[in-house]
Amino acid sequence: MLEITPLHYSVLSAALFMIGVIGVLVRRNIIIIFMSIELILNAVNINLVALSDQLQNLIGQVFVVFVIAVAAAEAAVGLGIIIAFYRNKETVNIDEMSLMRW
Amino acid sequence: MEAFVFYLLATLILGLGIMVITARSAVHSVLFLVLNFLLVAILYVTLSAQFVAVIQVLVYAGGIVVLYLFVVMLVSLKKAPELRSDSRRVARTGLLLAGAVLAELIAIVWYTSANGSAPPAQAASDFPPRLAGDAMLNTERLGWVLYTEYLIPFEVASMLLLVAMIGAIVLAKKNL
Structure with missing residues (x-):
């Protein structure tokens, strides 16, 4: 219990991932859903860095840099979509976003 | 000492994560998210990944979260979206699905810690x-x-x- 193994980091990562998943599934405000996605990406990053430290291999940290770049791109495009949608519909509730529903 | 730091950080990270998804106002959510990212950066420092920690603070806490804050301010809402729809049913379904994913994750962790052997640290280290x-x-x-x-x-x-x-x-x- 007192020695911190990669399993501890995996459990922390899984728990944070779950919090993000619950946020995505439960909340209706699309901005909070985007923040939950950021939490999920962070959970993955914790796992990558912990295993990179464990294996003494830098590839995990390289991957984290790419994940952060993709997260930045995702945030920019997603928030642009939110603003464009809000301008037309005056809402950020995902239940009212059925424009492209089949 | 190391264990104490880890448990403290883990508790704070998970607590702030829960605050992010349960906070009533979106502005509070964003502020909790900043704190969460800063604590994750400290966790990276304890894992001797200093560069990633700095990138985390600069790009995540400094850039992305400020972007979120801008959008929250631009999108001013009179009523929170949760109050306008039947949230009880959605919450129940969401928690059920999340529980299924959690069971799967626990199964994976348990299975790999029982069966899988971690590759030795030396095997990978001479690659790049x-x-x-x-x-x-x-x-x-x-x-x-x-x-x-x-x-x-x-x-x-x-x-x-x-x-x-x-x-x-x-x-x-x-x-x-």
């Missing part, structure tokens, strides 16, 4: 990053790997950011 002895710092080694072994993915990532930038401008601008 070891060069010129161990005297190089984390940032130095990461930069070396990023600009030699992963040069093409790095350039592709820069193209992705360019495309995202143009896309965000096109989406958010009223008339081009």
